[in-house]
Amino acid sequence: ETGVTQSPTHLIKTRGQQVTLRCSSQSGHNTVSWYQQALGQGPQFIFQYYREEENGRGNFPPRFSGLQFPNYSSELNVNALELDDSALYLCASSLYVESDTQYFGPGTRLTVL
Amino acid sequence: AQRVTQPEKLLSVFKGAPVELKCNYSYSGSPELFWYVQYSRQRLQLLLRHISRESIKGFTADLNKGETSFHLKKPFAQEEDSAMYYCALGMTGGGNKLTFGTGTQLKVEL
Numbered sequence: 001e002t003g004v005t006q007s008p009t010h011l012i013k014t015r016g017q018q019v020t021l022r023c024s025s026q027s028g029h030n031t032v033s034w035y036q037q038a039l040g041q042g043p044q045f046i047f048q049y050y051r052e053e054e055n056g057r058g059n060f061p062p063r064f065s066g067l068q069f070p071n072y073s074s075e076l077n078v079n080a081l082e083l084d085d086s087a088l089y090l091c092a093s094s095l096y097v098e099s100d101t102q103y104f105g106p107g108t109r110l111t112v113l
Numbered sequence: 114a115q116r117v118t119q120p121e122k123l124l125s126v127f128k129g130a131p132v133e134l135k136c137n138y139s140y141s142g143s144p145e146l147f148w149y150v151q152y153s154r155q156r157l158q159l160l161l162r163h164i165s166r167e168s169i170k171g172f173t174a175d176l177n178k179g180e181t182s183f184h185l186k187k188p189f190a191q192e193e194d195s196a197m198y199y200c201a202l203g204m205t206g207g208g209n210k211l212t213f214g215t216g217t218q219l220k221v222e223l
Contacts, residue, residue: 033210042199042213056210090157094209100145100164102209104157
């Protein structure tokens with residue numbers, strides 16, 4: 001069984017640029033959630049995707065957007081990057097949308113200069 | 114608004130000593146609470162959830178609605194328990210949309 005994978009591992013961008021982060025969910029999992037973890041903080045919920053539709057969103061501006069594909073993999077897009085977007089971005093998948101167990105990926109470290 | 118508070122950034126105990134990691138929450142509905150753990154160089158993983166009332170690796174946590182707490186306890190700390198521990202609250206309408214606390218680093222010393 002393959003766990004949750006994320007790419008890239010690290011990324012450096014400059015302010016104003018756009019970035020796309022990718023996540024492959026664990027085999028058979030149809031629900032993907034994205035979290036932002038700033039240094040010294042706990043993960044903060046960005047949004048969740050279930051069967052290619054957004055299924056809940058945290059307190060993040062519209063420049064944070066996402067996609068889920070038919071194979072349940074997902075992308076997180078961030079437009080007009082700001083310095084405060086520098087963080088570890090975590091993807092988590094769960095077997096069902098009702099499941100309370102999530103499996104986290106290793107994260108993508110984004111640095112905005 | 115939902116909120117999770119973990120008052121200690123770092124907790125240092127000796128091997129064999131009892132451990133208690135504190136977690137308080139703020140939520141108007143019926144809470145779903147979890148403890149997640151991150152060992153060194155590993156990914157975040159679920160340790161336990163209140164609804165299953167299970168004991169994992171000797172850890173237990175009891176939901177106290179009166180005190181709005183979900184403290185994590187273990188009677189005898191082991192060296193392998195050293196890790197970062199996060200308390201998390203399931204959001205309204207979805208137990209897997211989580212509000213995390215800021216985490217407590219547990220260090221078990223020999």
